[in-house]
Amino acid sequence: MTAQFSFQRLAYCSQTKARVGIFSTPHGIVETPRFMPVGTLANVKTMTPSQLEETGAQMVLCNTYHLHLQPGEAIVAGGGGLHKFMGWNGPILTDSGGFQVFSLSEMRKISEEGVTFRSPHDGQIINLTPERSIEIQNTLGADVIMAFDECPPYPATYQEVEASTQRTYRWLERCVTAHQCQDQALFGIVQGGVYLDLRSQAALSLAELDLPGYAIGGVSVGEPPELISHVVKATAPLLPPEKPRYLMGVGTYREIAIAIASGVDLFDCVIPTRWARHGTAMVQGDRWNLKNAKFREDFTPIDETCPCYTCRNFSRAYISHLVRAQEILAYTLLSIHNITELIRFTQKIREAILDDRFAIDFASWLEEGTSDQ
Amino acid sequence: MTAQFSFQRLAYCSQTKARVGIFSTPHGIVETPRFMPVGTLANVKTMTPSQLEETGAQMVLCNTYHLHLQPGEAIVAGGGGLHKFMGWNGPILTDSGGFQVFSLSEMRKISEEGVTFRSPHDGQIINLTPERSIEIQNTLGADVIMAFDECPPYPATYQEVEASTQRTYRWLERCVTAHQCQDQALFGIVQGGVYLDLRSQAALSLAELDLPGYAIGGVSVGEPPELISHVVKATAPLLPPEKPRYLMGVGTYREIAIAIASGVDLFDCVIPTRWARHGTAMVQGDRWNLKNAKFREDFTPIDETCPCYTCRNFSRAYISHLVRAQEILAYTLLSIHNITELIRFTQKIREAILDDRFAIDFASWLEEGTSDQ
Numbered sequence: 061m062t063a064q065f066s067f068q069r070l071a072y073c074s075q076t077k078a079r080v081g082i083f084s085t086p087h088g089i090v091e092t093p094r095f096m097p098v099g100t101l102a103n104v105k106t107m108t109p110s111q112l113e114e115t116g117a118q119m120v121l122c123n124t125y126h127l128h129l130q131p132g133e134a135i136v137a138g139g140g141g142l143h144k145f146m147g148w149n150g151p152i153l154t155d156s157g158g159f160q161v162f163s164l165s166e167m168r169k170i171s172e173e174g175v176t177f178r179s180p181h182d183g184q185i186i187n188l189t190p191e192r193s194i195e196i197q198n199t200l201g202a203d204v205i206m207a208f209d210e211c212p213p214y215p216a217t218y219q220e221v222e223a224s225t226q227r228t229y230r231w232l233e234r235c236v237t238a239h240q241c242q243d244q245a246l247f248g249i250v251q252g253g254v255y256l257d258l259r260s261q262a263a264l265s266l267a268e269l270d271l272p273g274y275a276i277g278g279v280s281v282g283e284p285p286e287l288i289s290h291v292v293k294a295t296a297p298l299l300p301p302e303k304p305r306y307l308m309g310v311g312t313y314r315e316i317a318i319a320i321a322s323g324v325d326l327f328d329c330v331i332p333t334r335w336a337r338h339g340t341a342m343v344q345g346d347r348w349n350l351k352n353a354k355f356r357e358d359f360t361p362i363d364e365t366c367p368c369y370t371c372r373n374f375s376r377a378y379i380s381h382l383v384r385a386q387e388i389l390a391y392t393l394l395s396i397h398n399i400t401e402l403i404r405f406t407q408k409i410r411e412a413i414l415d416d417r418f419a420i421d422f423a424s425w426l427e428e429g430t431s432d433q
Numbered sequence: 434m435t436a437q438f439s440f441q442r443l444a445y446c447s448q449t450k451a452r453v454g455i456f457s458t459p460h461g462i463v464e465t466p467r468f469m470p471v472g473t474l475a476n477v478k479t480m481t482p483s484q485l486e487e488t489g490a491q492m493v494l495c496n497t498y499h500l501h502l503q504p505g506e507a508i509v510a511g512g513g514g515l516h517k518f519m520g521w522n523g524p525i526l527t528d529s530g531g532f533q534v535f536s537l538s539e540m541r542k543i544s545e546e547g548v549t550f551r552s553p554h555d556g557q558i559i560n561l562t563p564e565r566s567i568e569i570q571n572t573l574g575a576d577v578i579m580a581f582d583e584c585p586p587y588p589a590t591y592q593e594v595e596a597s598t599q600r601t602y603r604w605l606e607r608c609v610t611a612h613q614c615q616d617q618a619l620f621g622i623v624q625g626g627v628y629l630d631l632r633s634q635a636a637l638s639l640a641e642l643d644l645p646g647y648a649i650g651g652v653s654v655g656e657p658p659e660l661i662s663h664v665v666k667a668t669a670p671l672l673p674p675e676k677p678r679y680l681m682g683v684g685t686y687r688e689i690a691i692a693i694a695s696g697v698d699l700f701d702c703v704i705p706t707r708w709a710r711h712g713t714a715m716v717q718g719d720r721w722n723l724k725n726a727k728f729r730e731d732f733t734p735i736d737e738t739c740p741c742y743t744c745r746n747f748s749r750a751y752i753s754h755l756v757r758a759q760e761i762l763a764y765t766l767l768s769i770h771n772i773t774e775l776i777r778f779t780q781k782i783r784e785a786i787l788d789d790r791f792a793i794d795f796a797s798w799l800e801e802g803t804s805d806q
Binding site: 108110140378 | 483508511732746750751753758760762
């Protein structure tokens with residue numbers, strides 16, 4: 061880790077592998093464990109940076125794939141880099157583009173060199189290689205950048221995932237060589253699908269590279285949440301304890317709690333903002349559709365214990381009205397609430413770990429079983 | 434005017450009929466002349482009340498027709514009235530519903546009693562009369578409520594408009610009788626189409642009723658802006674000078690400037706927010722489509738002299754990117770800017786009147802001719 065980055069561990073849970081830390085970046089600190097909102101196209105959908113800051117957000121994730129296609133990294137760099145372009149002065153993480161290439165784009169062809177795909181915007185053929193992904197991420201200028209990895213489909217055979225995981229490792233080595241920018245930290249990604257021995261091998265191989273941080277990747281569409289928790293429990297403890305650990309794309313209460321208990325520090329997920337745009341509020345583990353008739357004349361806030369702008373100023377009835385009328389403000393107010401809610405969940409866990417009451421207070425969230433959402 | 438309302442005149446322009454005033458309401462003051470943003474369904478589209486307050490907005494207009502249909506005035510009242518329901522603690526004005534009944538609804542039938550129309554939401558037959566409009570507006574609880582008027586179509590014959598204007602006057606008398614709520618000020622509306630003698634007669638008849646405020650109504654779809662300026666020039670000076678004057682539905686620079694020069698104090702228009710949702714910024718009399726290629730790599734703010742949140746924090750290139758990507762945040766940022774811009778325009782005129790340099794500084798806006806927009 062370069063001088064501009066550090067990860068300080070402040071406390072451990074005595075009964076789980078959970079820990080409390082402070083991850084320092086050139087654009088400020090991230091108090092871990094913590095949820096990171098997703099700002100795909102250089103904005104967290106429907107929210108201004110001021111509103112985002114008020115939710116308690118510290119680090120925000122942006123998507124390299126989307127930003128490469130639109131507006132293109134050259135324009136972002138022309139605007140002074142991602143922070144200045146989008147008006148977010150806190151830490152930013154960019155993913156490598158790999159996940160989106162594998163899940164969104166058409167006509168992709170994978171080779172040892174990288175991936176070729178067709179742009180959904182203009183049909184243009186685009187090559188994405190480890191070196192190109194790092195170059196794009198260097199140009200975007202986030203604090204944390206991610207290695208270019210292959211996300212194996214689910215389900216996939218052991219042999220398929222093994223070959224893919226080995227290639228991801230070779231790609232990581234190329235990313236490390238390509239990345240020469242001292243003010244960005246390159247995180248490696250542990251792949252290996254649902255095969256725990258492949259995950260373990262990958263974790264141990266990556267650990268030897270002494271990277272500034274490590275991610276657990278591979279939450280594919282259709283992959284049951286229980287499987288991911290299973291993978292996280294087996295993988296996280298094998299990663300170097302002195303480095304931050306990031307579980308990619310996971311964002312429901314139970315999966316987050318279990319991952320924290322396994323020693324994970326950072327999370328991102330589009331669920332809070334996506335659900336907001338469907339008129340859904342996240343409330344202490346439940347989810348409520350504000351279109352439901354029972355909210356029409358309910359003049360209490362979504363959650364009386366929630367300190368967010370939405371809960372301080374508006375009733376369920378008002379938000380229900382806005383959702384029914386398809387007023388955009390509904391999505392803004394619900395995004396503010398949902399992001400605040402999920403960040404508060406990780407903050408409450410943080411405080412519980414500091415007081416060493418996490419395993420007791422959050423016991424119901426740590427049980428195996430079907431996901432909460 | 435009841436004790437809760439007052440209109441204080443602070444200054445006059447020596448060369449036009451422009452004036453500066455302070456209109457006091459139970460929810461605060463309005464420094465006139467001033468533009469009022471439109472919050473049709475109990476929200477100014479895409480904006481939170483905090484964002485709205487920061488634009489310099491003082492009084493906001495909501496639409497009785499829309500709120501009656503959705504969520505219904507009973508729910509608004511259940512939420513503590515319009516101010517509390519929508520989280521806007523400043524002055525609010527509701528229109529009477531007349532304009533929307535005449536311009537939006539299907540199968541409307543007009544009689545001396547009122548108007549019958551079919552709800553576009555559920556097909557239900559709805560009767561709107563002067564008494565019913567006042568009752569709904571009393572229930573919504575705005576500071577200023579409007580008399581129920583008939584908006585004659587454009588074009589219409591002299592005889593048609595004359596009959597309509599006379600009926601509007603009889604409806605006004607019924608509104609005055611029906612309205613018994615001391616903490617709401619009922620404004621009358623001068624109609625008369627483009628016929629200046631009908632407008633004059635209406636203005637003089639209304640003046641005799643000693644209402645707390647007067648509006649000039651009847652900007653119909655398709656009516657050329659020059660005609661409205663013509664009507665305003667002839668009508669506004671006939672209204673009682675000691676009462677606030679409100680020109681309904683007018684919101685481009687030139688029409689506002691000409692109306693202020695004729696002695697009008699208040700304005701509302703959906704243009705700033707509607708254009709925002711089309712990706713258009715209002716800039717010192719011009720309008721810019723942010724999708725235009727020239728903005729793609731323009732890293733300056735929309736208007737360097739503008740103090741709004743958008744201009745303080747974001748570049749044209751960033752907003753152009755958001756507009757192209759159809760990100761909702763684009764509409765919020767442009768709404769913030771456009772409303773700030775139009776309010777600033779009326780504020781600058783206010784300052785110019787106070788210094789008695791309005792007629793000189795705004796001479797180019799006061800010329801007859803085609804509208805700026």
